[in-house]
Amino acid sequence: MSHQAPFKDVQHDASQDSTAPVFSSWQAWYGLVLGVFAALVGLMYWFSHAFAS
């Protein structure tokens, strides 16, 4: 089966740079998502107990 021409991948690969940051931008994004997740779990745990009396 035939496919169309390959898509454009506009992602910049920072790891090829000699002055590459310690964390790539994607790793920062992943950290953000997991950080938001941890914050949400903490918030929900607080919520589960904050109004008990």
Place this chain on the structure above:
Amino acid sequence: MHLLDWIVLASTLSFVVLWSIRKSRLASKGATMHDFVLSGREAKWYTVAISVMATQASAITFISLPGQAYVDGMRFVQSYLGLPLAMVLLCVVAIPMYHRLNVLTAYEFLEKRFDLKTRTLAASLFLLQRSLAAAISIYAPSIVLSIIMGWNVSYVIFVIGVLVVLYTTSGGTRAVSWAQSYQMAIITLGMVSVGFLVVWSLPKDISFSDALHVAAFSGKFNAVDFTFDLNNKYTFWSGLLGGLFLQLSYFGTDQSQVQRYLSGESVTQSRLGLLFNGMMKIPMQFGILFIGAMMFVFYQFSTPPIFFNQSETAKLTGTRYEAEYKQLSSQYEQTSVQRSAALRSYTQALRTGDNASKEASAANLESSAQVLSTLKSKAQALLKQNDPKAVTNDTNYIFLTFVINHLPIGLVGLLIAVVFSASMSSASSEINALASTTIIDIYKRLFQGSLTEARSVWVTRLATVAWGTIIVGFAQFMGSLGSLIEAVNKVGSLFYGAILGIFLAAFYLKRTSGTAVFVAALITEAVIFCLNAFTEIGFLWYNLIGCVLVLVLALAVSPLFPFSDRQEKSPAN
């Protein structure tokens, strides 16, 4: 419904369907399979994100979740805890690989890695599981709407099916994405409105803070439970681990989701779309469950019916159970009124810091809760005695009963439009994916490999109509399923573990043959069905068990079906 409600409903649905067809038809001349299946790979991250969220959030989410919170508290939110990590893992592994291999379906990858029979097995499992789930996602809102509104359920199913098939056939993935953008806007507007209104509708002497304390006291704010219990359906661990495997399989291997993010313009756009979903899904589900908890508080001061499904209770009319049922209803109403008074004393005691009064009220409330629960159980038993096939779980009718009886004119029509929109947004993705997989993985691959692009698009359109018809047919015969949001996740969990195991074997068991994985998957499915039939293990765990079992069995039977370098190769890295 009032005339204004009908106008809101009809105009909303008409706009979604007609505008989606128009927007997608502009680009449909000379359409190729790449255009029809992946909308030409031109979607930006926000389109991917909205599409992914709209595909997952069917009408079951909006009908069943608030009722789930009303009955069981907010703990169902834990079943989504695995989603953010699943999104990250898919961004790292799956998205770059799918884009690199330039596939139209997730199952094409399996043939590149293993063999045709493994690809065909995975595609077939998907077609079976997704068609059942699609039928549930159309049937569920239809039966509830038909009972609440007095409409014929077959007509409702038919209307949803026809509307969905119209724009999905016309414009493929592009039309589906356009429609989903409008549908999500309608859904967001409707749910935010009902959230504000349910709190605004509380009695004037009950503040929002009082409402939170009442809900907490009644056990509705059980959002996070860290206990580890395999037989407890919803805990932090079942959600994180079992849910992780469910979401990995659903988003990583289910064509109805893979097709959404493969439409992304690039790896970057696809990734950002999934990551946005990873951040927004839990708050969204939490918000919907919170509406259910507030609805519970509302009904503490507004005498709820003893049973929310009026069509079932109507069957008792004229029978020997009618008098007893009326007596139970009357007792329920009296106890509810007493409970309201006790709740007012409780909230007053909280405000004034009167601990003695608070303890006395709390004891009163505990006993009234027991009485109400007993009365309801007796009413459900009567329904069963009158009709052994009676549906005695009314979770799915609570939210719409509240909408019909307590929301203003106009907003009722908007909320009914929310239900239709959510049903259509999921069903369209599902039918689109079923048709794509049928043509690409089954028809073209096994029977007719040399179709032109135009012919392929035409046949895929035909398959879209066919699958729409089949699913509408399935939906007509769906019986009672208990809580629908549980049913749809359970159907998924029966298959997703094995499918995910096949894909993980493809990624990470480099020297395992397609035949070994094929055999392992068949054995695993048999085991999962046995676990479902003979054990009480929570269904979320099936995903993890199924996945691990495929990998372990594939390794175990590998000596019998050795890997051959000539026939199979690992995907390009």
